[in-house]
Structures are given as C-alpha cells and as structure tokens.
Amino acid sequence: MEQPTGTQAGSQTLSRGIRLLEILASADRNLSIADLANALGVHRSVAYRLLRTLEHHDLVTRDHAGQFALGAGLAALTSGVARNLQQAALPVLNEIANDLGMTCLLAVLQGSGDVVTLVSAAPRQSVAVSYRPGHRHPISSGGPGKAILLGMPESAWPADLSDEVRAELVETRVRGYAHSHDEVVPSLRSVAVPLILSGQPPASIAVIHVSFDRTEAEIAERLKLGAQSVARAYGA
Amino acid sequence: MEQPTGTQAGSQTLSRGIRLLEILASADRNLSIADLANALGVHRSVAYRLLRTLEHHDLVTRDHAGQFALGAGLAALTSGVARNLQQAALPVLNEIANDLGMTCLLAVLQGSGDVVTLVSAAPRQSVAVSYRPGHRHPISSGGPGKAILLGMPESAWPADLSDEVRAELVETRVRGYAHSHDEVVPSLRSVAVPLILSGQPPASIAVIHVSFDRTEAEIAERLKLGAQSVARAYGA
DNA sequence: AGTCCCGTGTTCGATAATAGGACAACCGAA
DNA sequence: TTCGGTTGTCCTATTATCGAACACGGGACT
Numbered sequence: 229m230e231q232p233t234g235t236q237a238g239s240q241t242l243s244r245g246i247r248l249l250e251i252l253a254s255a256d257r258n259l260s261i262a263d264l265a266n267a268l269g270v271h272r273s274v275a276y277r278l279l280r281t282l283e284h285h286d287l288v289t290r291d292h293a294g295q296f297a298l299g300a301g302l303a304a305l306t307s308g309v310a311r312n313l314q315q316a317a318l319p320v321l322n323e324i325a326n327d328l329g330m331t332c333l334l335a336v337l338q339g340s341g342d343v344v345t346l347v348s349a350a351p352r353q354s355v356a357v358s359y360r361p362g363h364r365h366p367i368s369s370g371g372p373g374k375a376i377l378l379g380m381p382e383s384a385w386p387a388d389l390s391d392e393v394r395a396e397l398v399e400t401r402v403r404g405y406a407h408s409h410d411e412v413v414p415s416l417r418s419v420a421v422p423l424i425l426s427g428q429p430p431a432s433i434a435v436i437h438v439s440f441d442r443t444e445a446e447i448a449e450r451l452k453l454g455a456q457s458v459a460r461a462y463g464a
Numbered sequence: 465m466e467q468p469t470g471t472q473a474g475s476q477t478l479s480r481g482i483r484l485l486e487i488l489a490s491a492d493r494n495l496s497i498a499d500l501a502n503a504l505g506v507h508r509s510v511a512y513r514l515l516r517t518l519e520h521h522d523l524v525t526r527d528h529a530g531q532f533a534l535g536a537g538l539a540a541l542t543s544g545v546a547r548n549l550q551q552a553a554l555p556v557l558n559e560i561a562n563d564l565g566m567t568c569l570l571a572v573l574q575g576s577g578d579v580v581t582l583v584s585a586a587p588r589q590s591v592a593v594s595y596r597p598g599h600r601h602p603i604s605s606g607g608p609g610k611a612i613l614l615g616m617p618e619s620a621w622p623a624d625l626s627d628e629v630r631a632e633l634v635e636t637r638v639r640g641y642a643h644s645h646d647e648v649v650p651s652l653r654s655v656a657v658p659l660i661l662s663g664q665p666p667a668s669i670a671v672i673h674v675s676f677d678r679t680e681a682e683i684a685e686r687l688k689l690g691a692q693s694v695a696r697a698y699g700a
Numbered sequence: 701a702g703t704c705c706c707g708t709g710t711t712c713g714a715t716a717a718t719a720g721g722a723c724a725a726c727c728g729a730a
Numbered sequence: 731t732t733c734g735g736t737t738g739t740c741c742t743a744t745t746a747t748c749g750a751a752c753a754c755g756g757g758a759c760t
Contacts, residue, residue: 238517240717241477241747246521253544261708271749276709281474285482286574289665294708298545300572300580304598306542308489309534311596319588322558336536338522344536352555360547362540429525476746477718497737507720512738530737 244268245278249287249298253362258295310336313428314347316461320454321349321433328450330437331356334423335372337430341386342366343373346431357416357436368393371418374406375432379422405448406432419444421451425462433458480504481514485523485534489598494531546572549664550583552697556690557585557669564686566673567592570659571608573666577622578602579609582667593652593672604629607654610642611668615658641684642668655680657687661698669694 251267252259259267265275279296282288286301307314317334325332333348344364350356367373368389377385377397385394400406409417413436420434433451440447487503488495495503501511515532518524522537543550553570561568569584580600586592603609604625613621613633621630636642645653649672656670669687676683 238520239477239481239513241475242481242514242517243520245475245478245481246517246523249541250521253541262706272708273710273749274747277475277747278478281478281482284474284479285486286580287482289574298541300545300574300582300598302538302542302545303580303582304596304600305485305489305534306538307597309536309538315586315594319586322562322585323588326558338525338536344522344539346536346539349558350551350555352559358551360540361543362536364540498735508737509721509739510719513718 241278244270244274245282248275248278248282249302252288252296252298258291258293258297260295264296310346310428312462313425313431313458316463317423317433317458318347318349320457320461321347324433324435324450324454325349325351325356328435328442328447329356330435330440331359332433332435332454333359333361333372335376335420335432335434336428337367337376338364341388343370343376343432345372357438359436365412369408370412371406371408371420371436372432372434374400374408375420375422375434376430378404378406379424379432380430403445403448405444405451407444419447419451421448421455423455423458425459428462477514480506480510481518484511484514484518485538488524488532488534494527494529494533496531500532546582546664548698549661549667549694552699553659553669553694554583554585556693556697557583560669560671560686560690561585561587561592564671564678564683565592566671566676567595568669568671568690569595569597569608571612571656571668571670572664573603573612574600577624579606579612579668581608593674595672601648605644606648607642607644607656607672608668608670610636610644611656611658611670612666614640614642615660615668616666639681639684641680641687643680655683655687657684657691659691659694661695664698 247268248264251264261272261275261279264279265272268275279288286299288296289299290296321332321334329351331348331350334346335343336346338344342364345359345361347361348359350358365373367376367386374397378401405419405421407419415438416436417438417440418434418436420432423431423433433455435447435451483504484500487500497508497511497515501508504511515524522535524532525535526532557568557570565587567584567586570582571579572582574580578600581595581597583597584595586594601609603612603622610633614637641655641657643655651674652672653674653676654670654672656668659667659669669691671683671687
C-alpha cells in the first residue's frame with residue numbers, strides 16, 4: 229500500500245523516514261509532529277518514533293516550541309558526496325561567480341537521465357539569481373544538462389533523446405559550450421561547459437543570469453578556464 | 465539489541481538506513497553491498513533492501529562496478545538546513561576567506577553541548593587548511609564554540625562548563641572575540657566571533673590557520689564586519 | 701481560580717513488515 | 731572451460747512496527 233509497484237520496492241520504514249526529511253526540506257517553516265504525520269499519512273505515534281530516530285542522528289532538530297527542522301547532521305553527510313570534486317570545484321566556482329557577477333554552479337549526472345545541481349556560488353554583491361543545490365531537471369533541457377551530454381561520447385547518450393536535441397548538440401559541439409534560454413526556469417539564460425573527471429560522474433560548470441552583459445563566447449571561455457582549474461585541483 | 469538503551473530509542477530499520485549513509489560518508493572509497501552489510505552487522509539481503517530504498521530517494525548511487533557512494537539527493541536535503549542563514553552567510557564567508565587567505569567557516573549550536581560546522585569556504589589560491597562541514601566538537605573547546613558561548617546569555621550556558629572555561633570567557637567577553645590554539649585540531653589556531661540571529665540557533669563565524677600573519681584583533685575586526693553583513697543579508 | 705482544548709509522550713497487543721537462510725544468475729579470472 | 735565471488739530474488743518464522751488508547755502539560759478562554 230505504500231509502494232504501489234508490483235515488485236518489492238524497498239523498506240517501508242526507511243522510506244517513510246526519508247520522506248519526512250524531504251517534507252521538511254520543502255517546507256518553508258518548522259513543522260509539528262502532527263503536521264508531519266499528516267503529510268506522511270501515518271499515525272502520530274509512528275511519526276514520533278521516526279522523528280526521534282532522526283533526531284538521534286542529528287538529521288532533525290527541534291526548536292524552542294518543539295517543532296522540527298532539518299538538522300546539521302545532514303551537512304556532514306553531504307560533505308561526503310563526490311567529496312574530491314566538491315573540494316576542487318568550490319573555490320573555482322566562487323571565483324567565476326565574482327568575476328562574472330553571476331551565480332555559478334556545478335551540476336552532475338544522476339542516474340542516466342537527470343542532472344542535479346550539487347553546489348552553487350552566488351557573487352558577492354550583486355542581486356544574483358539564487359539557485360539552490362539539489363535542483364533537478366532532465367538532462368535534455370537546460371544548459372548544464374546539455375553540456376554534460378557534450379562531454380559524453382555520443383554512444384552513451386540516452387536513447388530517448390529527441391532528434392531535435394541531437395541536432396542541436398552536434399551543432400554546438402563545434403562551439404564547445406551549451407546554452408539555454410527559457411528552458412528549465414522561465415526567462416533564465418545559462419551558459420555551460422562540460423567537466424569530465426576520471427572517477428567522477430559526468431558533470432558541468434554553468435553560470436545563470438537573466439541577461440548577459442557580455443557575449444556567450446566570452447563567458448564560455450571563462451568557464452573553460454575554470455574547468456581546467458578544477459581538473460588541476462582534482463589531480464586526476 | 466540494536467539500541468542498548470533501556471527505553472525504546474527509536475526505529476531500528478530507519479536507524480540502520482541512516483547508519484549506512486554515515487558509513488559511506490566516513491569511507492574514503494566506494495563500498496560494495498557486502499562491505500556495508502558487514503560494517504552494519506546485518507545480513508546482506510537486509511542491506512540490499514535498505515540500499516535499494518536509499519537509491520530510490522537518490523541518497524546513494526552505484527558506480528559502474530555496482531559499488532555504492534553517497535548520492536546527490538543529499539544536496540537537496542542539506543540546502544534546506546538553516547536555509548536563510550546559509551544563503552546570507554555563504555558569500556560573506558567567501559569574501560572573508562579570500563581577504564584573509566584563510567579558511568572561513570560558519571558553525572552552529574546543535575543540541576546544547578555540541579557545535580557543528582555548517583559550511584566552510586576555502587580561499588582561492590593559498591594552501592589553506594581544509595575543514596569539512598559536519599565537523600563536530602564540544603562547545604567548550606575551540607574558537608567557534610567559545611564564540612557561540614560569548615553570544616549567549618550566561619544563564620544559558622551548559623551547567624557542566626568548567627570553571628576554567630568560565631573564567632576565560634568572562635575575560636574574553638571584553639575583547640569581543642574568542643580564539644583557540646591546539647584545542648580541537650593540533651597546531652591549529654582560530655579566531656571567532658558570535659553570530660546571533662533571531663529564529664536561528666546561536667552561531668559563530670571563524671577563521672582557522674596554522675599561523676596568523678596579522679594580529680588576532682585585526683582578524684576579529686574583519687570577522688565582526690562580516691557578521692554584520694550576514695545579519696543585514698539575513699534581514700532579521 | 702477553573703475548565704476546556706490541543707498538543708506531546710508512553711504503553712501494549714495484534715499484525716504486517718522485516719530478517720536472514722537458501723538458491724539462481726551473473727561476471728571476471730585463472 | 732571451471733572456479734570463486736558477487737549480486738538479485740524467494741520464502742517463512744520472527745519480531746519490529748503499527749496504531750488505538752491513555753496520561754500528562756501548558757495555554758486560552760470563561
């Protein structure tokens with residue numbers, strides 16, 4: 229009843245616990261046990277036991293009123309995600325963000341059809357677009373996704389790629405960078421270059437903005453420089 | 465048998481799933497199912513089911529050899545931890561890190577006796593100390609912890625605080641910043657200032673280095689400026 | 701004060717999800 | 731080829747979990 233799929237799809241209890249975290253992540257305020265139990269569709273005592281377990285592991289915290297929020301233990305776990313890649317990329321992302329005055333992000337391929345933003349860096353002063361890590365979208369749309377495709381051999385492309393996108397990619401391969409406008413987020417532009425490192429999933433570096441005050445080619449050059457810096461820092 | 469505490473301490477299944485994540489976070493390579501089952505002390509088929517559930521939620525991924533690593537889904541969850549605080553602080557941390565050439569970090573109080581590093585920023589070029597988010601240590605030792613105590617009313621201090629630390633804090637309160645040397649990490653120095661924002665747990669901003677090339681007072685001034693910037697960006 | 705109400709924390713028996721043995725299928729190495 | 735080591739899948743006894751019911755505590759309102 230939890231998992232409508234015919235085959236066994238996993239552990240009910242663990243899945244519920246994770247969904248509690250997801251609910252908290254998407255909420256914009258702290259939630260009570262009753263809120264969470266209701267959102268999960270389970271009895272309050274069930275939510276209570278799950279939340280206590282999450283609290284033991286510091287994945288959730290309670291505020292003064294007893295309501296729940298995500299806890300700092302998650303930071304410890306996330307720092308282990310593609311650790312070397314993050315360490316190598318973060319300073320470079322910041323430098324690019326400040327150089328260009330645009331939000332700069334690192335996206336990685338997850339599974340085979342989705343790309344998710346791993347870390348993002350906002351420039352110091354200007355009113356940049358804020359782009360939260362964890363944002364996910366299909367690989368076939370948006371600059372970061374198409375840049376990842378650029379970095380992969382054509383044979384590894386997903387089968388369900390539309391002919392339209394294939395044609396665009398073959399064209400842009402000459403350019404060496406991908407771009408997008410109005411694809412993932414309305415009225416948002418992006419320029420992205422691939423970042424392929426051995427031992428890491430295919431990735432890309434991108435900047436996003438509502439309007440560019442220099443040519444895309446210039447921006448792409450800066451990104452390629454950054455990608456080389458990351459590769460050097462990564463060592464492989 | 466899982467939880468040796470007398471009272472019921474939570475959900476066994478959920479706790480095991482989280483421990484899988486913790487094991488993966490502390491490992492320096494990708495792990496097989498057998499490795500993980502062994503580290504957890506459970507049967508392989510149990511680990512298999514838990515891992516499949518984690519994979520469904522993108523908290524773990526499998527590499528080409530079928531071995532497991534932490535997944536990008538964690539990034540989405542962590543971006544929800546103290547979201548406003550992170551957004552307001554990150555650009556400032558980077559600026560400070562590059563200004564001073566030292567790793568700069570944001571630490572928050574977790575529970576009532578521990579402080580954990582939420583985000584850290586390394587300077588662009590120099591060979592800075594790398595300090596992973598998620599690092600936890602007692603509030604009574606280390607610059608960041610003592611700075612958090614500085615920002616709290618004395619009445620809220622933990623009862624088990626040694627007289628020695630109390631005396632040091634009363635002294636340093638005049639200075640307005642905390643420092644440490646050889647406390648948490650051997651041969652490491654830190655300077656830290658408190659950061660108190662309404663609606664957020666007590667926090668602090670700190671820089672760490674093996675040796676400072678300017679006076680601690682100068683560094684503290686820069687940190688205080690940064691704390692004000694964060695408070696402005698945070699809005700509250 | 702008192703009383704209601706909404707919330708949390710705890711207990712406990714029935715039940716359903718889980719634990720883990722066993723087997724099949726697979727892949728790479730010798 | 732055969733072997734050794736792995737992963738993926740069933741199956742049933744067991745046991746962790748579910749959820750109702752209860753006790754407690756703090757506000758808000760009368």
